[in-house]
Amino acid sequence: MARHADPVFCPLGLDGVLVRFSRVLTPETNATAHAFCDRAKTAAIKGVTELASSLTSVRIVFDPDLTDRQSVTAALRELLDDLQSADTSARRLWHVPVAFSPAHAPQLAEAAKLAGLTPDQAVAEITGSVVRVLAIGFAPGQPYLGLMPAHWDVPRQSDLTPSVPRGALVTAVRQLIIFAADTPTGWRQIGQSAFSVWRPDSATPFALEPGDAVQFSAVSDDTLRDLQANTDTNGGARCEVLR
Amino acid sequence: MPELTIHSAGPGVTVQDLGRAGWTAQGLSRGGAADRLAVLEAAALLQADTQLAVLEMMGAGGVFSVDMPTRIALTGAAMQASIDGTAVAPNTTHLLPAGAELKIGGARQGVFGYLAFAGGIRTDPVMGSRATHLTAGLGRVLATGDTLPLGADPAPDSTAERLDVADRCSGGVIRLMPGPQTDLFDDATLAEFLATEFRRSPRGNRQGVRLDHDGAPFAAKGGLSVTSDLIVTGDVQLTGDGVPFVLLAECQTIGGYPRIGSVIPADLPRVAQAAPGTSMQFEMLTLAQADATAQSDHAILRSLRAACQPLIRDPHDIADLLGYQLIGGVTAGDDLESD
Numbered sequence: 001m002a003r004h005a006d007p008v009f010c011p012l013g014l015d016g017v018l019v020r021f022s023r024v025l026t027p028e029t030n031a032t033a034h035a036f037c038d039r040a041k042t043a044a045i046k047g048v049t050e051l052a053s054s055l056t057s058v059r060i061v062f063d064p065d066l067t068d069r070q071s072v073t074a075a076l077r078e079l080l081d082d083l084q085s086a087d088t089s090a091r092r093l094w095h096v097p098v099a100f101s102p103a104h105a106p107q108l109a110e111a112a113k114l115a116g117l118t119p120d121q122a123v124a125e126i127t128g129s130v131v132r133v134l135a136i137g138f139a140p141g142q143p144y145l146g147l148m149p150a151h152w153d154v155p156r157q158s159d160l161t162p163s164v165p166r167g168a169l170v171t172a173v174r175q176l177i178i179f180a181a182d183t184p185t186g187w188r189q190i191g192q193s194a195f196s197v198w199r200p201d202s203a204t205p206f207a208l209e210p211g212d213a214v215q216f217s218a219v220s221d222d223t224l225r226d227l228q229a230n231t232d233t234n235g236g237a238r239c240e241v242l243r
Numbered sequence: 244m245p246e247l248t249i250h251s252a253g254p255g256v257t258v259q260d261l262g263r264a265g266w267t268a269q270g271l272s273r274g275g276a277a278d279r280l281a282v283l284e285a286a287a288l289l290q291a292d293t294q295l296a297v298l299e300m301m302g303a304g305g306v307f308s309v310d311m312p313t314r315i316a317l318t319g320a321a322m323q324a325s326i327d328g329t330a331v332a333p334n335t336t337h338l339l340p341a342g343a344e345l346k347i348g349g350a351r352q353g354v355f356g357y358l359a360f361a362g363g364i365r366t367d368p369v370m371g372s373r374a375t376h377l378t379a380g381l382g383r384v385l386a387t388g389d390t391l392p393l394g395a396d397p398a399p400d401s402t403a404e405r406l407d408v409a410d411r412c413s414g415g416v417i418r419l420m421p422g423p424q425t426d427l428f429d430d431a432t433l434a435e436f437l438a439t440e441f442r443r444s445p446r447g448n449r450q451g452v453r454l455d456h457d458g459a460p461f462a463a464k465g466g467l468s469v470t471s472d473l474i475v476t477g478d479v480q481l482t483g484d485g486v487p488f489v490l491l492a493e494c495q496t497i498g499g500y501p502r503i504g505s506v507i508p509a510d511l512p513r514v515a516q517a518a519p520g521t522s523m524q525f526e527m528l529t530l531a532q533a534d535a536t537a538q539s540d541h542a543i544l545r546s547l548r549a550a551c552q553p554l555i556r557d558p559h560d561i562a563d564l565l566g567y568q569l570i571g572g573v574t575a576g577d578d579l580e581s582d
Binding site for chain 2: 014050052069135137138140141198
C-alpha cells in the first residue's frame with residue numbers, strides 16, 4: 001500500500017515555501033526530499049522560479065507577480081501521493097581519487113579512533129562505501145555526503161582548525177565533505193583530493209548535483225601530486241551516468 | 244566603449260546588481276547589493292532596468308572619472324560627494340562630464356552607498372549577473388587604478404531628476420516574518436526577543452550583521468543539534484552563544500544555527516544601512532501581514548519611476564539668481580548642478 005509523506009509546510013521568505021519531511025536526517029528522509037524536489041521540477045508549477053533540496057527539506061521559490069503562497073502550496077500538496085515509490089537511485093556515480101597518507105590526512109588516526117577503527121579500516125570503509133550527495137551548500141558546490149554507518153557519528157571537534165585546503169576530505173556526524181575552498185573548520189581532515197567542486201570559470205561551474213553518488217578511491221601521494229598539477233582532469237574525478 | 248577609471252577606492256568598493264538568483268541548490272546565495280532598494284532607486288532615476296550594475300561602496304567611496312559624459316546617481320548611504328569641487332546631491336541625477344573628478348567621501352549616515360551610471364557597468368556577466376560575490380570568489384574588491392567598461396548614456400542631456408527617499412539609515416522597528424524554525428523558540432523567549440532593544444554591532448559585512456543587546460542570550464530548544472537547513476537572506480540566526488545575526492546578500496545557503504524569523508525584504512535595507520551603534524527592535528508579523536508586503540523588483544521599480552520628478556530648484560535657494568540666464572531658453576542642463 002502506498003504511504004503518504006506527511007511533511008510540514010513552512011514559509012521561508014516572502015517568495016518561498018519550505019516543505020520539510022523531517023527534522024531528523026536519515027537516508028530515507030533525504031531521499032524523500034530529493035524525490036519531491038524532482039517531482040516538483042517536473043510538475044512545472046505556474047509561477048515557481050526555483051527549487052532547492054537540502055538534507056530533509058525542499059525550498060520552492062515563486063514569483064509573487066505570477067502566483068501566491070496558497071496556490072503554490074496547494075499545487076505542492078498534490079505531489080505528495082505515493083512519494084516513497086519514486087525512483088531515488090542515483091543518476092550519476094562519481095569516482096574521486098583521494099590520498100590518505102598522514103601528510104594529506106592529518107586527523108585520520110584521530111577520527112578513526114573515535115569511530116572505533118584503525119586508520120586502515122577507516123580508509124577501507126570510506127573507499128568501500130558509495131555515499132550520496134545529501135545536499136550542496138554552505139559554500140558553492142560543496143557537497144554534504146553520507147550517510148556513513150552509525151559508528152561514524154563523530155562529533156565536530158570543539159576547536160576550529162584554522163585552515164583546511166580546498167579539495168580536503170573531512171568528516172563529522174556520519175557525513176563527509178569535499179571542501180570547495182580553503183576554510184577554517186571543526187570537521188576533521190581525513191584525506192585530500194584534487195577535485196574542484198566549484199569552478200566559476202568553467203562551463204559547468206558546479207560538478208555535483210544533489211542525489212549524485214560518490215565513491216572514493218585511495219591513491220598515492222605521487223598520484224595526487226600529478227592530479228593536482230594536471231588541471232585538465234579536475235582531480236581525476238570521473239562521472240559515470242547511471243540513468 | 245566608455246570607461247570608468249578608479250583613481251582611489253575605499254576598502255569595500257565592488258560591482259553589484261540585484262544578484263544571481265537560482266543557484267541555491269548548488270550552494271551559491273543570490274548575493275547582489277546589500278541594499279537592493281538603492282539599486283532600484285538608481286535605476287528609476289536613470290531610467291534603467293532591473294539589470295543595472297552599479298558600484299557598491301561600503302563605508303567610503305573614492306575618486307572616479309569617465310571618458311564620455313554620462314549621467315550618474317548616488318543612492319543609499321549619505322556620502323559627501325562632489326564633481327570638480329561642486330557638491331553633488333544624493334538621489335538626483337547629475338551629468339558627469341568627461342575627465343571631471345567625481346569625489347565620494349565616507350558615509351555620514353548609513354553604510355552602503357551606490358554610484359550608478361546611466362549606461363550601467365558592463366563587465367562580463369558570470370552566471371547571469373555582474374555582482375561580485377566575495378565569499379564565493381566571484382569578482383573582487385576594486386582598487387586604485389582599476390578601469391571598468393560602461394554602457395554609453397543613451398540620453399546624457401535629459402533633464403535632471405530627483406527622487407524623494409525616506410530615511411532608512413536610522414534603524415527603528417524592523418518587521419519579521421515567521422520561518423521554519425520560529426517554533427524552536429518558546430513563547431517567553433520570543434516575547435523577550437521582541438521586547439529587546441538591539442544595537443548594530445561593529446561586526447558586519449555583506450554576509451550579515453551582528454546585533455548586540457544587554458541581557459541574557461536567546462536560546463532555542465534543541466540548541467546545537469538542529470539539522471542544517473536552507474537559509475534565506477534576511478533570516479535572523481542565533482549563534483551557539485545566543486547572539487543574533489541578520490543575514491545579508493552573501494549569506495551561506497544552508498546552516499545549522501536556529502533562526503527565529505526573517506526580516507521582510509521591505510525592511511532589510513534598514514538593517515543593511517544601520518551603522519554600528521544604531522538601535523533596532525523587531526516586530527513579528529503574521530504570515531498574512533508579511534505576504535501582503537510582497538512586491539517584485541519590477542513592481543518596485545515601476546512605482547519608484549513614477550515617483551521621480553524633474554529637478555526644479557526653488558529660486559530662494561539660488562544664491563546668484565541675477566547671474567542666471569533666465570530668458571534665453573534652453574540651457575545645457577548641467578548648469579542646474581552648479582551651486
